[in-house]
Amino acid sequence: MNTIQKNDIKDGEVIDLTHEGHGVVKIDNYPIFVPNALIDEKIEYKIIKVKKNFAIGKLMNVKQESKERIEPPCVYYTKCGGCQLQHMSYPAQLAMKKEQVVNLFHRKGDFKETTINDTVGMDNPWRYRNKSQIPVGLSHDKNVKMGFYRQRSHDIIDMDECLIQDDQHQQVMNVVKQLFNDLKVSIYNERSKQGLMRHVVIRTGYHSDDLMIIFVTNGKKFKQAPTIIEKLLKAFPNVTNIKQNINKTHSNVIMGDESITLYGKDKIEDSLSEVTFKISDRSFYQINSAQTEKLYQLAIDYAQLSGDEIVLDTYCGIGTISLSMASQVKHVYGVEVVPEAIADAQQNATLNQLENTTFVCGKAEDTILKWQQEGIQPDVVMVDPPRKGCDESFIQTLLTLTPQKIVYISCNPATQQRDAAMLQEKYKLIEITPVDMFPQTTHVETVALFELK
Ligand SMILES: C[S@@+](CC[C@H](N)C(=O)[O-])C[C@H]1O[C@@H](n2cnc3c(N)ncnc32)[C@H](O)[C@@H]1O
Known part of the structure; x- marks a missing residue:
């Protein structure tokens, strides 16, 4: 009979990791999954959810650290849902x-x-993403937020850097955020389904220096587009394509079916192992x-x-x-x-x-x-x-x-x-x-x- 109760504080040793990277502690064969705990660690944890076949624990204290534990370099790591293994050395990953x-x-x-x-x-296992799909929202004080979602939520964490994205993507993100604020661009609200700007998608070529910026909007009318294009071209001379993608659906799918080229070429160009590729904004391309x-x-x-x-x-x-x-x-x-x-x-x-x-x-x-x-x-x-x-x-x-x-x-x-x-x-x-x-x-x-x- 399992006597584990919510809010219990326990000590235990991590004996395994789940495929989600959560530490596994067992009490009489009953597993407790503890995010952020590493194998072989002695930990103190709090039970936050009890189910018939397992429980979820919250890591309170690492009493004996694994030699694979490292300080996560990203300041947003504990909140953001993008990465799960930054606290683990790369060889251990x-x-x-x-x-x-x-x-x-x-x-x-x-x-x-x-x-x-x-x-x-x-x-170098950082800054590898050649494509970033960045949600746009408004903070309580009506400032534009751009970043990634909090773990298991659609709450945007406003950030100015993401360590797994191409270096140039955050520079573009920060300039775009400032422009949205200065030009009072209408921002989409997921709850009310009102407002214009939903996502900004940025793609870079790996061997080419191409840079594609896509504004995903809930409707066609984007009156600040000419000013934004002018400022972006000045700030990033290697921009090859600026597009608007229209997505009026209420689903979680990021891109809609219609795209308009606002500036430059229709497709981004890149090469892999000496073969050249042209890539449409909605085609799959390994990131x-x-x-x-x-x-x-x-x-x-x-x-x-x-x-x-x-x-x-x-x-x-x-x-x-x-x-x-x-x-x-x-x-x-x-x-x-x-x-x-x-x-x-x-x-x-x-x-x-x-x-x-x-x-x-x-x-x-x-x-x-x-x-x-x-x-x-x-x-x-x-x-x-x-x-x-x-x-x-x-x-x-x-x-x-x-x-x-x-x-x-x-x-x-x-x-x-x-x-x-x-x-x-x-x-x-x-x-x-x-x-x-x-x-x-x-x-x-x-x-x-x-x-x-
Ligand atoms: C993992 S991607 C691989 C693409 C490509 N091999 C590459 O390395 O870039 C999977 C692809 O399968 C396509 N796809 C999904 N379901 C499919 C199906 N039933 N038949 C054919 N293609 C499908 C997707 O559109 C996507 O382009």
Whole structure:
């Protein structure tokens, strides 16, 4: 019988970490999850929530610190919901991410023979985000607030720096905030659904110096736009695109369907591993470019290409993987559900003179079946789905297509493990490498190699 009560103050030792980075303490096998506590630490904590199968504790005091505990460098860290692991040394973050994959595949899954490599980390795990989506709001005294949301809320923490964003993004954010205040730009209120400015989205090229600024507004009329554009161009001579995106929906989706170019080019340009890409404002593009180059290289190495392969690149976005591989294979077929992304992929193929590519807009699960019916027999299938993983029918078609190799990139190892369990019928999961695309956060990205049995 569990005698733990809300507000109890307890002592305990942290024996494990959850995938959210919370410390785990146990009392008679009953787990208490304590955010910000690290493995091996002796802590004092207060029970703040009691459930049938677990409780939540609040860290009150660290009585014996882990050697992996560090001082979080960001002043907003304890309030902001953006990062979860700044109190943990970077080597410990990388080890935690590998451990999560080991847990899923070796302990819970049936993949004891699969090699799980160390997490590929960054030399400098800060200021890596090439895209920032910054919510805009008003403080009680009617000053413009821009920053990120408080943990598990939509309350904006006003900040002038974020250590995981590209350096230039905060400079843009601070100038824009001042302009919104000075020019009395109407600010959107999530509760009343009134007001104009909702978000500012900033994108930078990693190898190019392109800088794109997008104002996401609840309506078209943005009368201060000409003055704001003039001031931004003066402050940031490398601005290549200024856009307005109209989002009148009442949902949490940041961008709406309509975009207007207010200044400069329609798309931002960047390159990855010597392939050039034009990217529309709403197309998916990996946010950590330095790690993306490593991720793609690993995926291409796993495919062990000889030059004769037919490759399917499923969930291809703007064709970044397809075009990075195209010069090393016979033909690549890419499929993606977002029409703008496929238009980008087609334009990018022409831009890079990679003619052995075909891009189709559609659902991966439908298109792969069509390709099969057309007699396309792939040697390698690249798979890079969103967090929910693949549709079951997609996996079933893969099992009848039987390519020699499947290279599966995932931003959610739990759904990757679920899909791997289905592929096991005909495929051996040879190797998985976690790649740290999101340092300081609990997100884990992996690339896995499957070979036909
Ligand atoms: C994780 S991203 C990967 C994109 C690309 N491979 C890259 O590295 O930039 C997943 C992509 O899958 C697309 N997507 C989501 N569901 C899909 C589906 N059912 N069929 C095809 N594409 C889908 C999304 O629009 C997104 O571009």
